[in-house]
Amino acid sequence: MASASTPQEGAKAARHFIHTYVDEDDDNEADSPLRRAYHDSIDRRNTSSPSGQLPCIPVPSTGSSTSSSSKRQSCTPVSTIGSETDSEDDDKIPKPLGEVGRPNRGGYTLRVVLKWKDERYHEIKSFINNLVDSKLDGTLPLGKQIKEKVDAVREAAAVKFPILDEYQDQWATNDFIKCRLKGRQVALRKAELERQVAEKKKKSKA
16 A cells, blocks of 8 residues: 655645646646646636635545555645735734824824723823933934834833834834834933023123
């Protein structure tokens, strides 16, 4: 009796079958029952298979036995279209359209879209703000920060508040970081302008 073939051997046999008996007969496509059966199976899959997987087609047994059992045909899927399981990130909360802090210009307000209780929102915001102030450059936007430092902020925030991991690509954390950096830049520019004005006044009095 022929030994059971492994999944790899079955797949190899399927590819050999398709190449030899289905794809090879290009000049006599209309006269090839195997080719018609193969393409009919694809048509049936397109119209009736909810799983997205191609139906099985008969594959001759690769066993060497001459007994009647060796003439039995195994059924091996030709291919699989797509994947049955989505990536883990696809199950997370997607980012809203537009940019944070621009509710009147096609964007949104972070506090509104998160729909957290005020206590939780302020606790997480305060924690991330402190991380940003201690680890990132307040004169630069998020896109120009050192990646490793930004990753460290994201990781520390997710460890402290696992709820942040429920958002695709950590967009909620990114928005907190963006808002803090923007606020820091505005504050620094304001401080610089005030310094320049004070310096001019001092010179004018001299």
